[in-house]
Amino acid sequence: MQKLPEKVGTTVTKETDFVSRMNSIVWDSDLESFDSEEKWSALIKEFHLEDNGWLTYMFNKRQRWIPAYYRDIPLGCLLRITQRSEIMNSFFKRFQNPCGTLVEFWLRFQSAMDQQRYTQKSLDRDSDLSLPVTKTMLHLKIHASTVYTHALFYEFQKQCVSSLNSCSAGNSSRDSTTRFLDVEDAILHTTYTVAI
Structure with a gap:
């Protein structure tokens, strides 16, 4: 951009x-x-940019860089591409040595991976042995507290609490196997149909 x-x-x-x-x-x-x-097409037409080669190229690659296309990937919405590469660079920087040998690099890498595995197991153990503090007693949040890790649950809880303040249930309908509910977002002035 x-x-x-x-x-x-x-x-x-x-x-x-x-x-x-x-x-x-x-x-x-x-x-x-x-x-x-x-919206992209309408904006391009409004400014008469249909023949702009760069915009056409970027639009053709939209699945790779516009968050609407990869937000359904787990944790995809939390990290942008540049953040991922910065995290990788900071990870590798810890055990890089320009004068070191390949063997030294490998040993440092193994040590870093062992540390990461240990940290992950500790966090998993903490999540398995305790439940996070919930702000409301919604059944959905109680279930989420047993399924998600603590960090992910607190992110979910933050979004859930903010949605309680801005969303309301609208019309409901049903087909043979699924119930549908219209959820109205007062902040964005949009209505979403959710399958229950």
Whole structure:
């Protein structure tokens, strides 16, 4: 997105709110992929950028960089691509030595992996032997506290509490096997249909 003004042209980006509108389409984690595509197409048409090769190229690769396409991947929404590479760099930096041999690198790497495994087992043990503190007694949260790790549960709980303040149940319907409920989001002014 940093290249956007350069690739689209300064006339479009300086005189309009094109960049902020494009950012709202790309980085809105509540948009579904088809909504993102519709809004992208409408914005491109509005600014007459259908022939822009770079935008066409980026749109064709949208599954790789727009969060709406990979948010269903576990923990995919918590880390952006640059954050993943920064985490990897900081991990490898701990046991890199420019003058070291391959054997030294391997031994340090093994040591780091052993430490990571130990930490993971400790966290798993803590999650198995205790339950996190819940803020409400919703059955969903009580169940989540037994299934999720503590860290993931607290993230879930934060989102759940904020949704209680902004969401309300609407119409409900049923087909032969599934019940559907319309959930209205007062903040985003949208309605989601959820299968129960």
